[in-house]
Amino acid sequence: MNEQKKKSKIIKYSKLFEKNKFSPIRSGNISIRHKRKNLDGFLISPSGKRNFELSSKDIVFVSMLGKAEKNKTPSSEWRFHLDLYKSNYCNAIVHAHSKFSVICSCLFKEIPAFHYMIALTEAKAIKVAKYSLYGSKELSKSILRAIKNSKSCLISNHGQVSLGDNIDQAYELAEEVELLCEYYYYCKLYKEPKIISRKEINMVLNKILNYKKG
Numbered sequence: 001m002n003e004q005k006k007k008s009k010i011i012k013y014s015k016l017f018e019k020n021k022f023s024p025i026r027s028g029n030i031s032i033r034h035k036r037k038n039l040d041g042f043l044i045s046p047s048g049k050r051n052f053e054l055s056s057k058d059i060v061f062v063s064m065l066g067k068a069e070k071n072k073t074p075s076s077e078w079r080f081h082l083d084l085y086k087s088n089y090c091n092a093i094v095h096a097h098s099k100f101s102v103i104c105s106c107l108f109k110e111i112p113a114f115h116y117m118i119a120l121t122e123a124k125a126i127k128v129a130k131y132s133l134y135g136s137k138e139l140s141k142s143i144l145r146a147i148k149n150s151k152s153c154l155i156s157n158h159g160q161v162s163l164g165d166n167i168d169q170a171y172e173l174a175e176e177v178e179l180l181c182e183y184y185y186y187c188k189l190y191k192e193p194k195i196i197s198r199k200e201i202n203m204v205l206n207k208i209l210n211y212k213k214g
């Protein structure tokens with residue numbers, strides 16, 4: 001995909017943030033891995049703009065050295081995007097302050113295997129990264145720890161991060177994670193939900209991972 005197409009995808013999904021009230025107003029950010037000439041890096045949404053107002057010229061290229069292109073300011077949370085790309089976990093990242101991911105990130109230490117679709121994250125639970133100041137190196141480290149061997153995590157008192165081999169996958173996973181958080185929240189309101197056994201969730205994981213490969 002060329003640079004312009006990637007920028008269009010970032011804008012399309014940023015607008016959906018607002019349209020679907022998924023990550024309202026200026027919250028959340030989206031990036032896609034990108035190589036500009038010989039420079040490895042990623043394209044990311046800018047700092048401080050309303051999601052539905054973004055246009056192509058607002059999207060910022062940041063190199064793998066953490067340097068943003070001239071006269072542009074990337075999202076204040078660019079650092080964990082950089083560290084995730086360095087760790088080679090993904091080609092696209094969606095970070096959202098989606099309602100139930102925020103609520104669950106404030107209430108719980110993890111979302112366990114209460115529903116088999118948890119396996120869409122390629123893990124048996126959605127972990128919650130420790131709270132730190134947004135944009136900080138500490139927060140980035142906590143996110144990397146929580147998302148290890150998974151495609152998604154929550155960030156304590158903040159929101160969620162979902163990864164994908166491409167942006168469409170990353171956004172779809174972010175939507176799935178939001179739904180799972182909503183289900184879990186309502187289950188917990190009533191009582192402690194039943195948890196799927198390790199053996200059963202492993203069977204789901206194998207099935208999903210084989211399906212993805214196939």
Ligand SMILES: [Zn+2]
Nearest residue numbers: 028077134159
């Ligand atoms: Zn955030």
